[in-house]
Amino acid sequence: xxxxxxxxxxxxxxxxxxxxxxxxxxxxxxxxxxxxxxxxxxxxxxxxxxxxxxxxxxxxxxxxxxxxxxxxxxxxxxxxxxxxxxxxxxxxxxxxxxxxxxxxxxxxxxxxxxxxxxxxxxxxxxxxxxxxxxxxxxxxxxxxxxxxxxxxxxxxxxxxxxxx
Amino acid sequence: xxxxxxxxxxxxxxxxxxxxxxxxxxxxxxxxxxxxxxxxxxxxxxxxxxxxxxxxxxxxxxxxxxxxxxxxxxxxxxxxxxxxxxxxxxxxxxxxxxxxxxxxxxxxxxxxxxxxxxxxxxxxxxxxxxxxxxxxxxxxxxxxxxxxxxxxxxxxxxxxxxxx
Numbered sequence: 004x005x006x007x008x009x010x011x012x013x014x015x016x017x018x019x020x021x022x023x024x025x026x027x028x029x030x031x032x033x034x035x036x037x038x039x040x041x042x043x044x045x046x047x048x049x050x051x052x053x054x055x056x057x058x059x060x061x062x063x064x065x066x067x068x069x070x071x072x073x074x075x076x077x078x079x080x081x082x083x084x085x086x087x088x089x090x091x092x093x094x095x096x097x098x099x100x101x102x103x104x105x106x107x108x109x110x111x112x113x114x115x116x117x118x119x120x121x122x123x124x125x126x127x128x129x130x131x132x133x134x135x136x137x138x139x140x141x142x143x144x145x146x147x148x149x150x151x152x153x154x155x156x157x158x159x160x161x162x163x164x165x166x167x
Numbered sequence: 168x169x170x171x172x173x174x175x176x177x178x179x180x181x182x183x184x185x186x187x188x189x190x191x192x193x194x195x196x197x198x199x200x201x202x203x204x205x206x207x208x209x210x211x212x213x214x215x216x217x218x219x220x221x222x223x224x225x226x227x228x229x230x231x232x233x234x235x236x237x238x239x240x241x242x243x244x245x246x247x248x249x250x251x252x253x254x255x256x257x258x259x260x261x262x263x264x265x266x267x268x269x270x271x272x273x274x275x276x277x278x279x280x281x282x283x284x285x286x287x288x289x290x291x292x293x294x295x296x297x298x299x300x301x302x303x304x305x306x307x308x309x310x311x312x313x314x315x316x317x318x319x320x321x322x323x324x325x326x327x328x329x330x331x
Contacts, residue, residue: 021220025227032228039231040224047236050221051214056185056269060204063189064196065267067203069259072211073249078242078259085237095233095242103229105220 006092007039007099008165013108013128014117019151023117023137024105026154031101034158036166039099041091043106051079088112100166113165115157118142135160170256171203171263172329177272177292178281183315187281187301188269190318195265198322200330203263205255207270215243252276264330277329279321282306299324 012027014020024040031038051058057070061079070077078095086094088110096102104112108127116128118138126133126142135157136142137149149156176191178184188204195202215222221234225243234241242259250258252271260266268276272291280292282302290297290306299321300306301313313320 021223025223028224028227028229037230038228039233040221040229041233041235042221042224044234044236047238048219048221048234048241050216050234050241052216055212057204057206057212057214059185059189060192060206060269063192064202065192065204066201066263067260069203069205069255070208070212070214071205071250071252071255072208074211074246076242076244076246076250076255077212077214078240080240080259082238082240086235086240088235091233091235091240095244096231099230105224 009102009112011104011107011112011114018117018119030154030158037099039096039102041104173266173276175268175271175276175278179287182281182283182286194318194322201263203260203266205268
């Protein structure tokens with residue numbers, strides 16, 4: 004079974020990656036696509052709420068905790084070592100049309116870099132992985148540039164290149 | 168690939184199912200087993216924390232949100248219809264030795280019923296699915312009975328019958 008394409012939204016901290024991603028997800032959903040997202044949290048995270056039954060299962064030592072409801076399922080799995088982005092897509096994201104990640108700036112996936120002049124004049128992405136720059140200033144590179152608000156333009160590019 | 172056995176811990180509300188499960192998970196983990204748990208939440212649940220990036224992805228419409236860190240991964244998936252317990256095990260719980268569920272009292276899996284005299288004198292499980300009764304009173308049935316604290320006894324039974 005074919006895996007969905009993966010595009011990483013990257014940029015320096017504070018440039019507005021999450022805001023841009025929120026708008027892009029909404030735009031692509033509006034076009035009828037199924038979207039998966041991956042947030043890379045290098046420091047670890049807490050997600051379940053203290054005292055809930057599922058939280059108590061995990062505290063007691065459960066390796067994988069599943070919470071199942073009619074409209075939503077959640078899985079929290081303890082790991083020996085981090086899963087690669089490819090592993091995550093193969094395990095959990097086979098049923099979407101497109102995967103967007105927040106983070107994974109040094110990974111080998113195609114990237115959209117969000118940049119704002121007031122944060123930095125330089126890009127962090129390797130040029131060969133960059134498919135678009137979303138920015139309020141311009142760079143001397145032959146990569147499509149989009150304004151910070153132009154999610155429709157970025158969505159057009161994604162659909163054209165990755166979802167024919 | 169063989170799927171792990173599934174045992175449902177059931178009982179009337181307030182009998183102490185979660186407390187018993189916590190102790191049983193810890194006991195089985197202490198024996199070196201990998202344990203998965205499933206909490207059936209018929210009313211739906213909130214798990215992610217308002218305002219976090221992953222929560223914002225979901226609010227924007229993401230169908231599946233993954234949060235990946237070095238020691239833990241979480242997946243939150245929007246569903247059109249509820250996944251069956253067998254689906255959940257096949258998708259998310261292949262890598263554990265045993266799956267314990269809280270809830271699924273009317274499902275077809277083997278069951279351990281927790282019962283306390285002050286809550287009810289009657290069992291809710293169909294006799295043919297019942298492998299153990301954990302209770303402070305006795306029932307006229309040829310099913311192994313255990314005290315509310317006897318997680319070691321229940322763990323012995325599980326290992327003997329399901330994890331040879």
